[in-house]
Amino acid sequence: MAVIPAHVPAELVFDFNIFDPPGAEADYIAAWQALRRPDGPGLVWTPAFGGHWIATDGAVIRRLWADTANLSSQVLAVVPGLGEVMQLIPLQNDGAEHKAFRTPIMKGFAGRHIAALESAVRALAQELIAELKPRGACDFMPDFAEIFPVHIFLSMLGVPVEDRERLRPLGAQLTRPDGTMGVVELRDAVDDYLRPHVRQRLAAPGEDLLSRILAEPVQGRAWTLDEALRMARNVLFAGLDTVAAMVGMVAMHLARYPDDQRLLRGQPDLIPAAADELMRRYPSASVSRNAVADFEVNGVTIKAGDIVYLPSMLHNLDPACFDQPEEARFDRGLNPIHHTTFGVGAHRCVGAGLARMEMIVFLEEWLGALPEFAIDPARPVTMKAGNVGTLTSLPLIWK
Numbered sequence: 601m602a603v604i605p606a607h608v609p610a611e612l613v614f615d616f617n618i619f620d621p622p623g624a625e626a627d628y629i630a631a632w633q634a635l636r637r638p639d640g641p642g643l644v645w646t647p648a649f650g651g652h653w654i655a656t657d658g659a660v661i662r663r664l665w666a667d668t669a670n671l672s673s674q675v676l677a678v679v680p681g682l683g684e685v686m687q688l689i690p691l692q693n694d695g696a697e698h699k700a701f702r703t704p705i706m707k708g709f710a711g712r713h714i715a716a717l718e719s720a721v722r723a724l725a726q727e728l729i730a731e732l733k734p735r736g737a738c739d740f741m742p743d744f745a746e747i748f749p750v751h752i753f754l755s756m757l758g759v760p761v762e763d764r765e766r767l768r769p770l771g772a773q774l775t776r777p778d779g780t781m782g783v784v785e786l787r788d789a790v791d792d793y794l795r796p797h798v799r800q801r802l803a804a805p806g807e808d809l810l811s812r813i814l815a816e817p818v819q820g821r822a823w824t825l826d827e828a829l830r831m832a833r834n835v836l837f838a839g840l841d842t843v844a845a846m847v848g849m850v851a852m853h854l855a856r857y858p859d860d861q862r863l864l865r866g867q868p869d870l871i872p873a874a875a876d877e878l879m880r881r882y883p884s885a886s887v888s889r890n891a892v893a894d895f896e897v898n899g900v901t902i903k904a905g906d907i908v909y910l911p912s913m914l915h916n917l918d919p920a921c922f923d924q925p926e927e928a929r930f931d932r933g934l935n936p937i938h939h940t941t942f943g944v945g946a947h948r949c950v951g952a953g954l955a956r957m958e959m960i961v962f963l964e965e966w967l968g969a970l971p972e973f974a975i976d977p978a979r980p981v982t983m984k985a986g987n988v989g990t991l992t993s994l995p996l997i998w999k
Contacts, residue, residue, distance in 0.1 A: 602647035602648075602650055602651040603651075604645070604647065604651070605651065605903070605906075607901045607903055608645045608651075609900070612640070612641070612643060612644050612645050612900070613644070613645050613646075613647065614635065614644040614645070614646055614654075615646055615647060615648065616635060616644070616646040616648060616654065617646075617648045617649075618646075618648070618654075618678065618886070618909060618911075618985065618986070618987070619776060619777065619985055619986050620985060621634070621985055622634070624983060624984065624985035624989070625982055625983055625984070626981075626982075626983065627983060628983045628984070628985040628989040628990075629882070629913050629917070629989070631985060632911055632913050632914060632985075633913075633914075633917070635654060635656045635914065636656055636657075636914065636918075637656055637657075640656070640657075641657075641660075641897065641898035641899055641900045642655060642656055642657025642659070642660035642661075642897065642898055643655055643656060643657075643660065643897060643898070643900050643902075643908075644656055648678070649678045649679060649680060650678075650680055651907075652678045652888070652906070652907035652908065652909055653902065653906055653907065653908040653909065654908075654909045654911065655897075655908060655909065655910050655911070655914070656911075656914055657898075657914070657918065657920075658914060658915040658916075658917075658918025658920055658921035658922075659918075659920065659921065660897055660898070661910050661911070661912070661914055661915040661918075661940065662915050662921070662940060662944055663897075664889065664897070664908060664910055665887070665889075665910050665940060665943060665944040665945060665947075666944045666945035666946075667889075668694065668695065668945070668946060669893070670891060670892065670893050670895045670902070671889035671890065671891055671892065671908065672694050672889065672890050672891075672892045673691060673692050673693070673694055673698075673887075673889060673890075673947060674692050674693075674694065674890060675692075675888055675889070675890035675907055676688065676691065676692055676888060677888050677987060678888050678907055678909055679777060679783070681783055682774075682783045685783045685784055685787050686774075686783070686787055686833065687830050688830060688831075688833055688834035688837070689701045689827060689830040689831040689833075689834055690702040690705065690831070690834065691834050691838075691947070698946060698947075699946070700818050700819045701818060701827070701831065702946075702950065703816070704813045704814075704816030704817070704818065705813050705831070705835070705950050706950050707812065707813070707816050708809050708810075708812040708813035708816070709809075709950050709951055709953065709954060711953060713809075713812070714953050714954050714957055715957075717752070717756065717954075717957075718957060718961065720752070720755065721752055721957065721958055721961045722961050722964075722965060724748060724751055724752060725748060725961055725962055725965040725966070726965055726969070728743075728744055728747060728748060729744075729965055729966060729969045729970065730969070732744065733969060733970060736997060736998055736999065737976065737995070737996060737997045737998070738995075738996055739993055739994065739995050739996075740848060740851050740852075740991075740994040740995075740996050741844075741848050741990075741991050741992060741993055741994050744847075744851075745844045745845075745847045745848040745851065745991075745994075746764075746768060746844050747764070748844075748847065748958070748962065749839075749843035749844050749847060749955075749958050750764050750767075750768060750839070750840060750843075750844060751764060752958065753839035753840070753843075754767070754839075756808065756809040756839075757797075757808055757809050757810055757835070757836070757839075758797070758801075758806060758807075758808025758809070758810060758811065759797055763793070766793070767793065767836070767840055768840055768841075770786060770789055770790055770837075770840070771836075771837055771840025771841040772840075772841060773786050774786065774837050774841075774987070775837075775841050775986045775987040775988035776984050776985070776986030776987070776988065776990070777986075787833070790833055790836065790837070791829060791833065794829060794832045794833060794836060795829060797810065797832070798810065798814075798825065798828045798829050798832050799825070801814050801828070802814055802822075802823065802825065802828055809835070810832060810835070813831065813835075814828055814831075838949075838951060839951070841988045841990070842884060842885055842949075842955070842988055843951075843954075843955050843958055843959075844990065845884040845988050845989065845990035845991070846879060846882065846884055846941075846955065846959065847958070847959065847962055848990060848991040848994055849878075849882035849884065849990075849991065850875075850878045850879070850882060850959065850962070850963070851966070851994060851996070852882075852975070852981065852991060852994055853878055853881070853882065853928060854967075854973070855973055855974050855975045855994075855996055856975065857928070858972055858974065860874075860928065860930075861967060861972055861973070862972075863930070864930075864963065864967055865967050865968075868964065868967075868968075870930050871960055871963045871964055871967075872960055873930050873931070873932075874928075874930045874963065875956060875959040875960045875963060876956070877928055877929060877930050877932055878928055878959075879939070879941045879955075879956070879959060880916050880922070880938075880939040880941060881916070881917075881925075881926070881927075881928045883912035883913045883915075883916045883939070883940065883941040884912075884913075884941075884988050884989050884990060885912055885941070885943075885987065885988050886909060886910060886911040886912055886913075886987055886988075886989075887909075887910050887943070887947075887987075888907055888908070888909050888910070888987075889907070889908045889910065890905065890906070890907050890908075891903060891904050891905060891906045891907075891908065892904055910940075912939075912940040912941055912943075913989075915939070915940045916939045916940060916941060922939075942955070970998055971998050971999060972998065973996050973997065973998040974996070974997055974998070975994070975995060975996060975997075976995035976996065976997045978995075979993070979995035980993070980995075981993065981994055981995070
């Protein structure tokens, strides 16, 4: 049992494992809602993993996500040792160093590159849907969600799409570790895969995403092999899990709410707004920050060295931040940056534009090709919590 630090008020201690909160296998977002304390300071302390803070109030989460004066990204996660081993670029960099590494990556994800990719994304969605349609049923997660965005991302990186089955489990070990692989083993497995691809891009860049990023200098100089590998490690992990989780949650919503299916089929011009709203309603990612100075939040002292965990779902579903947040309302007129599904501030996800385009294409193609679909009442929907919460099984049926 972890020792509770003297600066942590006893009334704020709540034993909560972010990877296994009670009830998460049925609804991981509802499991997180158990932490909400309307009359509290917006923080709780859990002794899990040596002890860390969890922000539970939407305004506090958004504020701390953007607080680069008091909080650093270097720790990466609440899992002890993971940040020290992974050393991801640019996710674990701060300030000017973060900006220097992030700029080439942003250029690699520039809007013109995303727009050029849309036809391939649409063709893949059509191909996968055409295979599923005659069946009248599927488990959406392994049959579509875990293929569609990952296939696209590996194509962007210029690595074989057949490697998806090898790489997907590695992404899950970072975001939802199950204890079967140590952090050094995980890093080495990813690096062994990436190293020849990175060396090739540094020596003879092509047109793929890694080549585009590595062709851009870092403050006027070339990338080192170590930097390039740490960046590729970061980019690969980012593309293996988050969009798959997001697409699954959106499909689940539509299966549960047939009126929304009918609305979007009848008014397809609403699909971009629906994509934004559904991504707000079903956030999957959370991040960790480590305090670099002592500071206060609503009268609570956070000490230098403390870890603060920031769950996006407790911001996006906070009624003080969004009117009737658990309703998916396609007329909200939200600007996507108002929610924290993709983060806030300097560390906002560079792949947000790609994820949004993939979501829009998925909605257009799935709703355009399939009849009304529902969750199979004979089979359970299952989920798994973690730094990226996800569905593990979503059984769908249609006629």
